[in-house]
Structures are given as structure tokens and as C-alpha cells.
Amino acid sequence: MDLKYSKVEGELGRKVDDLFGDDSALMEVQPGNILVPPKFQKFADRLLNMEVRPDDVWLVAYPRTGSSWTQEMIWCIGNDLNFQRASKLIYLRAPVFEFTSMFSKDSSGITSLIGETIDLVERMPSPRFIKSYLPRELLPRQLEVVKPKIIYVYRDPKEVAPSYYDFCRLVHDLDGPFEDFCELFLNSKVPMGPFWKHVLGFWKMRDEPNVLFLRYEDIAKVDIELKIVKAIRKKMIFSLKLSTIFIQY
Template sequence: MRSATMSPQYVHADTDSEQDRLLNEFFKPSFRRGYVRVGPNKVLMPVYYLKFADRIENMEVRDSDVWVVSHPKTGTTWTQEMAWVIGTDLDFEGAKVPLPERFPFLDHTPLFDYSDIIPKLPELELPLFITDSLTYIDEMESPRFIKTHLPWELLPKQIRHGIKKPKIIYVARNAKDTCVSYYHHCKILEGYSGSFDDYCKLFLGGSLCFAPFWPHVLNFWKRRDEPNILFLKFEDLKKDLPPVIKKTAEFLGKELNAEQVDLLADHLSFTSMKNNPSVNYEAAIEINRRFKLTPADGHFMRSGQVGNYKEAMSPKIIGEFDRWTQENLAGSDFSF
């Protein structure tokens, strides 16, 4: 084990194992130089993350912050938009500003290493929330809205130690739908070039960024009763959105009448979100397309459905996911 200027220890994901072989064969786009496994849960992160780990660990958190935390592709963007609009007293005009600008992604810069790409593409102009997301967030005025996919153990120590108590909204989604959605996301935005079956192996093996999946979810589930943490499920947002809007508003200390709840529910509908340029990330996809940074094409928001995995996964893979889920939830009262 080696350690850097960060608290958690790490190992490079460069062994002869099948997981590392698949990872390094199919997941090495121009903005990824390799991967490391960090801390006791062996959370997979790009090696570039090590340059920022100490800054994240020692980040100055504010009690007035609102954080949306999640494993990727579990309803994060949906939850961000809901939280931001509620937190700003339904400022729909302000919501026309691109979501990454008003609700920045803490881990964006550690996730994408453009240091070799930018000199070769002088016409590629990237904003500060992409090139240095930590500085961008540090310079924001309060109240800040911050998104992260980091699991509990990699969050800033002020949060983990209870020194600061920002509002944290965690959103979870069933593993099979998450895997399918994350696969399409990784093809169009993160440069994955392998097959879906191999991707499922990486998901089950905890070998995708921010994995392993179950510790990510369960570490927040067991903290769900803490007053500054709200635990949401994607499936509940799909089933009946207005009660979730009301629950979130109460958590954020806001009061919404029935008309406001209906207005926000309409704003957050899948059709509205998919067609909303401030939240659908089509601009980021266009950059990848224009500069050929990833091999695949597609849309950030695809179906937003529950149970979509049935169309993508074979019975064999579904069985593997079900057994894996049962093993990881043994002794837990969590379920979807």
C-alpha cells in the first residue's frame, strides 16, 4: 500500500485480474490515465483523483450548503433540479442557467484529466467548474448547492466528523437499472468501449468509478435518521413525485402550497427535463462529439424508467445481480 498527501490509502488498479484487465482495456479514453482503489472499501477512482484528494478531504464545508450525493445514474440530475428550485423559492428564471454552473459537480475535475488534451485543442474552451471544480465551489456565494458521487468515506472530513452539518440529500436506485443507465452514460461521456456484458462484470466487481455500489448506498441508509440527511429513492420519485417534493421542501425548511407543488412536478417531468437544455447535458455531449473525446454517441437522458433492465439484461445476468444483491443486503433492512 502506498499513500499520498491524502488520508485514505490506495492501490493502483493495474493487476492481472479480470477486473483490472477489462478496466484498462476498455476504459482508457484520452482523459483517463489509469485507476486507483482508495480506502477500506477500495473505491475505484481515476488516478487523477489523487491530485485532488487532499483538497477534498480538507475542504471548507458550510452549514448552509445543500449537497446532493449519489452513486452515478440514480436520479442525481432530477434530485439536483428539485432541490435547487425548492431551495431558491421556485426561481424558474434562475433555473435557466445551466445546472453544472449553479449546482456544480465537486468531482468533475478529478474525474476528467484534460491536462494533455487542452494544449492540443486550443479551441476547446472549458469553464472553471470543469477545469477546477473545487476552486469554483470554494468561491461560490452561500447558500451553495453541491453535487458529488463520492461515497461517505471520501467526503470532506468536516462532514464525516460532524464538524459541519450541511443539508445532504442522498438518492438511490435499484442496482440493475443503475447499471444499464451507467453503461449508456459511460459510453457517451466517459469513453467506455467494451460490451454490455463486460460492463456488468465491472459493475458487479466494484470496478467502476465511485463503486462498489452497495457500500455507497448502505453507508447513507444507516445515517438516514440524522437530521441533516434525507434519503430518497428514484423509484419513489417515479411512482409519485408530489409527496417527494413536499418531503424535500420540508427537509430544506421551505413551505410549498398545492399549486407550487404541481408547478414544480410539471417542471420535473421526464419530458420537460429531457427537453430542458439547462439540465440535459447535451452541451457536454456535443463537446465529446465535436472533439472525438469518446467513441459513442447518444443522449444523457434516455428513458428514466423503472425496470428498464429487463430489456437489456439476459436472464443469466439478472440472476447474477439478484444473488449479488441478496448477499450484500443480508442483515440489512434496506430494499427497493
């Protein structure tokens, strides 16, 4: 599969340059329709061709859909509630796979803490817990063949948009009013591209045995403590007290 890159043209293209800066030189990549910095091209082949392991656990989501909260729950459940290890930075325990390729101006400082993320993921021992914001078309090809565990989190786009605006200010150096960003979001001209296309790519996989499709609002409404206890009850070794510590954590 060949990737094709192009500048966003017209009024929307000018608005992209105004908000994200001319020097960011964001380009639209096909397939996927996401906006990427020039350095993405250097990492694209590694992203698409990375080896996937059968015991991988992938959390995939559009940005600002509750993925950090969900990733912590998944990691802790998958690691027997090891809170000593959980004190380590989540970006090291469950790296955002494409982080290095996507963020040219990371004001959060995460990049300097964790290093090159594809290399980090490749060196991790199994089972790996991996997070990605990429659409289905740009994830490793082996995901469709090896079929590791994939958890996808969805959230109401009305809640996503303002939160994603803040996220882009932090990691994409966005500078401009929310109203302009919202126009780009509604026209699918933001870094992670079309919201509904991203969601529907995984919605179509929801009945596959290795895929769990979660809605953020459903998780938030449920008694979380009870939900976690039920999720780990098969292990038969964790007490209610430990699950309470998890909630506090």
C-alpha cells in the first residue's frame, strides 16, 4: 500500500496553516485522511510493517475519548494490579505507538522523557500494552492477520472536540480560537482526521472475537468499582480492598 501526501488546499488549508503554523507544514496522508508533519514519512514504513505479537493488547481510540483512563484500567487488570509497577509513567508502560512520528512540537515534554516510541514498542517484552490514535488504515498490517486483543474506545464528539482542542494546543502547537478549530474538526481537517471514519473503521470489527468496542459514557455511568471487580474475578485472588485502591489510584 502506497501512501500519498498532499497539502490541504483552499480556505481550509489556509486555516490549517494559520492555526498550526506554516512551519509545521502539515500534510494530508491517504489512506486515513489524517494530517501529519513531514517527519511522518520517515516513520511510515516502520509503522505499517511493525511485527505484531499474538499476546499484544492494543488500545485504539480517537484522541480525547477517555483512552488514558481506559489504558490505566487495562494495564492494571492485565498486570495483576501491580501498583508498584503502575507508578511508572504510563507512556513507558503503554506507549503511544506513533507518538514520535506525529508531534513535531511537543510542549508536553513527553518525547524527551520516553524517546523514540516505535523503537520503545519493538523492544518491550511480551505481553505488550500498546496505545494508538491512528485510524485502522495506518496501523500495522499484521493486526488484521495476527489478531491480537484490540480495545477501541468511543466518546460523544461534542465532548471530544473541546478536549481535542486543548490537546492540540499542547502537542501540536495549535494557536487560535476554538471556533476555528471546530470548523476544521467538522470538516475532518485536524491531525487525526475524520472522527466518524475513525470510529466506524473499528465499529465494523466489533463482532470479531479479539475486539472489544467500548463507549466512554457507558463506562462512566456504571459503578466502576463493581465493573473492575467483575473484570478481574476470574483470577480469584484479588480482594475488594485492592479494587478500592485501584479506584483511588
